[in-house]
Amino acid sequence: MFYYTAFFLQNIQGDARQVRRTAMPILYSVIARGSTVLAKYAECVGNFAEVTEQIFTKIPPENNKLTYSHGAYLIHYICEDRITYMCITDGDFERSRAFMFLGEIKKRFISTYGLTAATAIAYAMNTEFSRILATEMRKFSDAVEYDSLSRVHGQIDELKDIMVKNIENVTARGERLELLVNKTENLRNTSVSFRHTSRNLAREMFWKNIRMYVILGAIIGFIIYVIVSMACGGLAWQSCIRKQ
Known part of the structure; x- marks a missing residue:
């Protein structure tokens, strides 16, 4: 029997307008080589790193695109040349937007780092590229900006070929996969802490x-x-x- 728990959204009390202002449908994005994280950004508090680390170990090395669904969230990824570009979004967030976002960060990451990603140490690109992830997350979360982008790029016809699987497909027997998200606590105010952690690691x-x-x-x-x-x-x- 597969063991997993539903994704759980943990709310705290606060001003409703503040929640609407800070909440963003793209909650987290990460770029990794295998299970080695090269860059990441979280828009709100959650155990994203723990959950994505479990998923990374299940992703096959060949090029692939896939969406995992469970409860209120979707996990999308593109794996190309052993580099995985992944994001976690709200369940009602358009998949076309999610994969356009992943395609954009993939293009920018490759143009910036090229082959160095194949041998880079953990978090080698985080200080610089986390800011790009944050910018692109906000851009593709904004409906107005996305409409203009979609007119430029056209519809993503390949979406029909990208499978959607339940998250139980990546959980082993007896394994728990639980995502805790707190949208009311935005991480923009603590971005200095992320940069500080990256510098310390480097x-x-x-x-x-x-x-x-x-x-x-x-x-x-x-x-x-x-x-x-x-x-x-x-x-x-x-x-x-x-x-x-």
Whole structure:
């Protein structure tokens, strides 16, 4: 029996107009290579990273487009050249808009980073590209802007070929998949915290690489010392020193 729970929307009290102003139908977007997240942006509070991490492990490596549905939310993704472009939206948000959004961020990501995404470390592009994700999420969430975009790009005929599956298709036996969303707490005010986290992660990875190079240099130096010592008659380099 597949175990999963319905997506759950957690509301808190607040001014209704504030909720309408801050809520956006595209709740979360992320770009990943396999399960390695390269960039992400959340418009509201939720355990998006936890849920998408489970889904990433189930996505086959071949190029594919798919929508998963469950309860009040839809999860759309495009997988191309082992890079996955994914977003989570409200259930009544048009799929055409969602895939136009994914197509746009895919185009911008490829034009910006090209082949570097194939070897980039986790969150390598987050500081820069999360701002682009935020901008595009707002653009495609806006009905007026989307209408003008759809007139330019035309209808997405390929939508009829993109399957919609229930989320139980990615859950293993006994696995729980639960998404908690709080739309009333907008993350724009805490974007500084996301950037700070990204910088800290980048700094940590930098010093980790430095330590690795220092250790590697010490090992190479020791090997050279041993070789020279053998050639010079011992650890004190007696024969080489006498020749001088």
